[in-house]
Amino acid sequence: MITFSNVSKIYESTGKKVTAVDHVNMSVEEGEICVFLGPSGCGKTTLLRMVNRLVQITEGSIEIDGKDIQALDSIELRRSIGYVIQQNGLFPNMTIEENINVVPKMLGWDAGKRKNRYKELMEMMGLNPEEFRKRFPWELSGGQQQRIGVARALAADPPVMLMDEPFGALDPIIRDHLQNEFLRIQKDVKKTILFVSHDIDEAIRLGDKIAIFNQGQLMQVGTPDQILSDPKNEFVRDFIGSDREIKRLTLLTVKDLLNKGKKGNRKSNLTAEINEFYVTLDTDLRNALAVLLASPTGEAVIVDQRNQPHGILTFTDYELLTGVHPSKLKSIVH
Amino acid sequence: MKGRSKVETMIRIGLYALLIALFVYAFQIGAFTYIAENPSEIAYLVGQHIRMVAISSAAAICCAIPLGIFITRPQFKRFEFLVINFANIGQTVPSIAILALVMTYLGLGWQTAVFALWFSSLLPILRNTIAGIDSVHPAIIDAGKGMGMTQKLILWKLELPNASYAILAGIRTATVINVGTAALAFLIGGGGLGDLIFTGISLYDTGIMLSGALPVILLAITIDFMLGIFEKLIIPKGLQRKVEAI
Numbered sequence: 001m002i003t004f005s006n007v008s009k010i011y012e013s014t015g016k017k018v019t020a021v022d023h024v025n026m027s028v029e030e031g032e033i034c035v036f037l038g039p040s041g042c043g044k045t046t047l048l049r050m051v052n053r054l055v056q057i058t059e060g061s062i063e064i065d066g067k068d069i070q071a072l073d074s075i076e077l078r079r080s081i082g083y084v085i086q087q088n089g090l091f092p093n094m095t096i097e098e099n100i101n102v103v104p105k106m107l108g109w110d111a112g113k114r115k116n117r118y119k120e121l122m123e124m125m126g127l128n129p130e131e132f133r134k135r136f137p138w139e140l141s142g143g144q145q146q147r148i149g150v151a152r153a154l155a156a157d158p159p160v161m162l163m164d165e166p167f168g169a170l171d172p173i174i175r176d177h178l179q180n181e182f183l184r185i186q187k188d189v190k191k192t193i194l195f196v197s198h199d200i201d202e203a204i205r206l207g208d209k210i211a212i213f214n215q216g217q218l219m220q221v222g223t224p225d226q227i228l229s230d231p232k233n234e235f236v237r238d239f240i241g242s243d244r245e246i247k248r249l250t251l252l253t254v255k256d257l258l259n260k261g262k263k264g265n266r267k268s269n270l271t272a273e274i275n276e277f278y279v280t281l282d283t284d285l286r287n288a289l290a291v292l293l294a295s296p297t298g299e300a301v302i303v304d305q306r307n308q309p310h311g312i313l314t315f316t317d318y319e320l321l322t323g324v325h326p327s328k329l330k331s332i333v334h
Numbered sequence: 335m336k337g338r339s340k341v342e343t344m345i346r347i348g349l350y351a352l353l354i355a356l357f358v359y360a361f362q363i364g365a366f367t368y369i370a371e372n373p374s375e376i377a378y379l380v381g382q383h384i385r386m387v388a389i390s391s392a393a394a395i396c397c398a399i400p401l402g403i404f405i406t407r408p409q410f411k412r413f414e415f416l417v418i419n420f421a422n423i424g425q426t427v428p429s430i431a432i433l434a435l436v437m438t439y440l441g442l443g444w445q446t447a448v449f450a451l452w453f454s455s456l457l458p459i460l461r462n463t464i465a466g467i468d469s470v471h472p473a474i475i476d477a478g479k480g481m482g483m484t485q486k487l488i489l490w491k492l493e494l495p496n497a498s499y500a501i502l503a504g505i506r507t508a509t510v511i512n513v514g515t516a517a518l519a520f521l522i523g524g525g526g527l528g529d530l531i532f533t534g535i536s537l538y539d540t541g542i543m544l545s546g547a548l549p550v551i552l553l554a555i556t557i558d559f560m561l562g563i564f565e566k567l568i569i570p571k572g573l574q575r576k577v578e579a580i
């Protein structure tokens with residue numbers, strides 16, 4: 001668990017004081033992903049870097065599992081925290097394998113163990129270990145470099161990860177793909193993750209919790225559902241956008257809607273062949289809506305994991321959601 | 335990139351052709367007869383020349399690189415601009431003026447020559463070391479720090495390897511120039527191949543002059559070539575290919 005108590009950071013540059021982080025109080029549970037969200041310059045990176053003491057705290061304290069980080073040795077602290085910096089920061093003079101093994105090497109792992117770990121991580125990231133072993137960072141695409149950056153931070157299996165816009169400079173398709181992989185990996189490794197983003201959609205998708213900042217102040221912290229359904233003030237409301245009713249659809253999948261409507265029985269009158277307008281059970285309701293809007297018949301075929309037709313989705317199914325207050329959204333399906 | 339390497343080979347071939355022409359000219363003018371008649375004198379002067387260059391360059395490397403590292407540490411960073419300015423201004427002083435200046439304090443002799451050569455090689459190496467270390471992308475250092483690397487590890491594993499291209503380029507240039515400058519050492523009693531060159535000039539004997547100049551040229555080319563190979567060996571592969579790709 002990571003606890004921030006009254007944390008402030010004041011930068012002094014050329015006599016002028018900049019309050020980058022302003023009395024932040026919050027905590028992040030073990031195994032949770034907390035997304036720091038906010039406009040550029042609101043202090044996300046600064047707050048993140050205070051956790052591994054790359055930035056000195058001006059006031060307040062940060063505790064990891066009840067231990068004040070100021071009391072720990074900064075080198076040891078950093079080796080126990082995975083850090084993915086805003087630019088990927090791979091070392092150009094080292095091969096991919098050497099890059100990934102930096103921390104394990106400092107921790108004195110033997111060569112065999114390091115080799116196994118390298119293979120494991122590359123497979124986790126969906127990259128061929130042999131193909132990339134002797135390559136150098138500049139010989140990789142931007143998306144591959146980002147993945148190596150994440151793999152490197154995971155190398156010594158640290159319980160805590162700090163990730164500063166790790167999917168920042170990527171095109172939407174690769175970002176989408178990496179976000180999915182990220183969630184899949186997190187399901188296995190269950191790290192406590194502080195994740196910086198300025199993209200509300202990314203935050204909704206990845207965060208167990210979202211913390212929204214403005215000018216160094218914590219505006220609101222809560223689950224994506226809470227933030228979307230109950231924005232605390234004007235700033236948060238503006239920041240998440242007027243389409244939050246649509247955004248909250250991201251939080252539910254087609255399966256949730258089917259369970260609610262108990263409409264597995266529609267399979268009998270299913271004559272439609274699978275065409276391009278189909279959704280899977282795991283498609284979120286926002287994307288499913290997009291498919292419905294594109295479909296000339298206003299219908300989409302639902303396919304299951306084995307690509308077999310499972311039912312039909314129509315606009316009327318969405319009526320199940322009308323009149324439900326957003327805060328009850330999760331409860332209606334469970 | 336291909337076009338570029340083509341131009342490079344063409345320039346190279348042109349230069350070699352010029353050199354060969356020079357050697358043919360030297361042969362006709364009788365420089366080689368002088369060399370053939372006085373092999374022991376030439377060998378002695380070449381030895382003296384090499385010794386001067388080797389000692390002054392080695393000393394310059396041994397001083398400039400540690401000094402460059404020292405001044406780029408966070409604790410001393412604020413003095414960096416002083417050193418850089420000093421190095422920049424120092425470099426604009428012609429080597430012959432340095433020789434003259436040093437001579438007024440240390441008098442004539444071999445040591446004076448070595449000291450002056452050391453001083454004029456020091457600055458380019460120092461400047462390149464500082465520039466090289468400073469040019470390492472801050473994100474790389476930041477990532478290293480964030481991963482828990484100590485200051486020492488950051489220096490040895492990140493800063494020096496990534497600055498090696500610039501540092502070695504500084505050494506290479508300084509040493510090759512040093513070979514030429516060392517020919518001036520004769521003027522302050524340092525010996526070396528300048529002996530033949532200046533004797534030739536004062537006697538209006540092109541043959542003698544060239545028998546000093548040709549070995550200097552050969553020496554410079556050989557050293558440049560050897561240092562080029564050395565660079566290839568030392569600079570991390572990941573950086574070498576990057577340079578090619580630019």
Ligand SMILES: Nc1ncnc2c1ncn2[C@@H]1O[C@H](COP(=O)(O)OP(=O)(O)OP(=O)(O)O)[C@@H](O)[C@H]1O
Pocket residue numbers: 011012013018019020038039040041042043044045046047198
């Ligand atoms: N080293 C520094 N010295 C002085 N001011 C700084 C320093 N680093 C950051 N700041 C200021 O602190 C504020 C917060 O910066 P920070 O990098 O934390 O923003 P951010 O939320 O990460 O922004 P972005 O989304 O653009 O990365 C900014 O106003 C910035 O100008």
Ligand SMILES: [Mg+2]
Pocket residue numbers: 044045046086164
């Ligand atoms: Mg930032």
